[in-house]
Amino acid sequence: MGGAGDAKLSYWVASEKPWTGGATPPPKEADVVVLGAGIAGLTTAYLLARAGRTVAVLEAARVAEGVSGHTTAKVTAQHNVIYADLIRRFGKDKAELYARAQQGAVEWIAGRVAEWDVDCDFRRRDSYVYAETGDTAEKLRAEAEAAASLGLPAEYVTETGLPFAVTGAVRFAGQGQFHPRRWLHALSDRLVAAGGTIHEGVRATGLSGGTVHTTAGDVEARDVVVTTHYPVFDRGVYFARLEPRRTLLMATPVAASAEPPGMYISADSGHTVRATPHGDGSMLIVGGEGYPPGEEGPVQDRFARLAKWGNMTFGVSGFPYQWASQDNTSLDRLPYIGRYHPFADRLWVAAGFGFWGMTNGTFAGHLLTDLITGVESEYSGLFDPSRATIRQSAAHLVGLGLHTAKHYAVDYPSAFRPDGHPDALSPGEGRVTHFGRHPVAVSRDLDGHPHTVSAVCTHLGCLVAFNDAERTWDCPCHGSRFALDGSVLHGPATHPLTPVDLDGDPVKEDAVGEAVREP
Template sequence: MTQNAQVSGSYWLETAPGAPRPALTEDTEADVAVIGGGVAGLSTAFELARAGRSVVVLEAGRIAAGVTGHTTAKLTALHTLVYDKLRRTRGPEGARLYARSQSEAIAHAAALVDELGIDCDWEPRSAYTYVRDENRVDELRAEAAAAKEAGLPAEFVTETGLPFPVAGAVRVAGGAQFHPRAYLLALADALEALGGRIFEGTTVHGLDEGEPCRVSAGTGATVRAKDVVVATHYPVFDRALLFTRLSPRRELVVAGPIDAGRDIDGMYITPDENTRSLRTAPLADGRRLLIVTGEHFTPGTGDTRERFDRLSAWAREHFPGVEPTHSWATQDIDPTDTVPMVGPLHPGAHHAYVATGFGGWGLSGGMMAGLLLTSLITGEGSEWSGLYDPRRLRSQVREAGRLLKTQAEVAGHFVGDRLRPAPPVDALPPGEGAVVRTANGDRVAVYRDEAGVLHGVSPRCTHLGCLVGFNSAERAWECPCHGSRFTPDGTVIEGPATKPLERREI
């Protein structure tokens, strides 16, 4: 991988580090316990606190530092090519509710920026879904018509602010781009001013759905709460077998400065070229930071360094002179039936709720989830609740083909990865990892550090037992089945796994 394609870290985390918060070390009580401190968790906690509920937020790492801290940070109700599909699978009313719920969430966030005086580089922008292939123009025209029918100010256009021609694009005004971590850190401060409590470095291991519910943390402390919200991106508790309806997807991001005069004046995405998503952000020196996202892949598979190289080369080709100064990766969770799952955790749940499956649009989706879950917990109700209800059955039947495909892929990894030939450990260069066989035939996930020292851990993901693969660009073990990620020594980076990979002697 070229030097400029190395993973250097998220621009959002670098420019808004935030102050750390303590871990939960003593038992406590609250009206609501929110598990997860990303956009969905913090939005839900803030709305509940403003509604008069006492709230505790439990975050395994740092708040707004996981998926939310590695996003592209585009706020729009135009989610690539979703409306024509929704019109066919959920009907015109389903598409309308989706458009309205996402649009109202964005408008609500804009109002909070003004109300709380949040300095987060909020910039209103139009969003575009474009294609360069003439054979896909009809698809774009259908999407524009469906989005307009759903109530969005959508139009089909052929001119954009991109420095290259497009065959066509769907344009929707009313979106925004912003600094997601600056926004959420300010929201966290406002939550605490309302009496909410936030604990970082607190992994949750258990949930008892009694009355009250009991949440058990890895620190040994517990939280007693009437209601619990699981907002951990991929649910750490899966009592409704949601993992059968969710699939993980990683995407890479490269970013570099361009002159302000080359700003693309909008937020763009194309389903072509293994996805390309673009936006800019203001820099202190008057230039703009070009942010390019793409090269999506299943965690733990393929050469991530090569993908970073391709994305960096694409940026240089279309924006001559740009040199990446930042690079990072993010992870999305795709539902089999397109729509996120926000509502009761399982059919028998009375006080446990979940927010997951945002499919790459977790900012507007997470903000929407905050409004929806608050309405459910306070008893106000929402006209969107049926659309997003995780217990829905009708759409599952309609999307059975996608569900079966997802499970076939998981089964393929679970079985096929165990049959794959294991490389010899002596062949591992420094900075690389692989699942190898020991002399007695056992498999071990082995990483060789830069000093040449070998580190071994169990290759079985502690979630459901799939074999992990090594991401050499990010130096992480990744589960291709459900997206859990671990450091080279086995420490959990991202769930649904909550336990580390066991150490192994080599």
């Protein structure tokens, strides 16, 4: 079986050079500070700059190298199977608002790509959710009827263009796909041309009123917009209202004649398929094997299973690009877009896109711009982070709370094992153990160098787990991720894991206290 590539290598990131228009350090003040340079943050910043606001975007890493650089990049209003459920739970009027928001985002992107002549491989493609069983096919028939009733270009079909038979599918005609990094680099250029600034390598570490505390100093703002994928400030209790999940992706070159003609996701297995232009041919992208971060055993085994499925299904021999995407789902499957909490005056958020960030993030930029500039929007109530439907999701909320409590109860005792010194590890291995009375994450990188840091996540104190495929420390409670040296790769954590000196004091006595403070 082929497919033993580098699990950290996203095709989107590898195939496009980094954006070079960033400015540092950040300004001392701005009308609006946007945290996060993904699709939601950049769209919001561009639209606000066009509206006359001075805007500064703060990005902890690089533009479009986070979640937006690790997506499947489907630009579609078809969000798996959702519309029949939205009608059932919210009524047809609200379901139609969601549908219009998503299809509107598709058309806005398509319009700007044409207007700006953006070379981002944007192509119209039909999007399919397909069934592999008879029961699921009937569910998809109802989904097609529901989506069509909301004005979406949906129909039930039995032919998809895939190289295997399906029992039925919902087709959305005329959707889109693109190279996400190229699109976001173009959007970044337009933001700068409109007077905005982007500051890479600047991480927000706290907020006091309108003062954003960062690793590069304080920035004063009239409005602060948090689009960091997982909100970095806990005052909105988003850690109890978002469920993180990772999904694996792989890519390999194929002949243009061999590429599937649409974009696909299985309603049964969760496998995703699409292709994008690559040289004289195409790049086939497959995905699946989703799991909660920090759980479900060796991640490398999941990559192996996905590679096996891709090899057998499409007749390829390996996948030189392998990466993972992470997103968060809200309690009721609708994103949180609006005021950070009911009493927030000038603090805004966009989160919980449920793996459909290309349209949800684009729409979020439009809605947040309306809210910040005082324009009334018919969408504000549906996506309000404090909406009444959140209170109706009590069972799901309790379930997320029990999930976190389980990890506190199980992971801490299991860390106190007699073995665990780095000397016992081979290159590329890691485990959670203890030194003295403190849980410690020990590992060796691929060059054999040992790394020892506190195993206590600096967000809310859960213990991290080793990801053997990506060689990271992942928090199973809220999805924070850290490099082997403890540096933050993915929020909501904003502080690194505490270093541990094996030749001295095992862990600083304030390590756990540091872990549970709010940024």
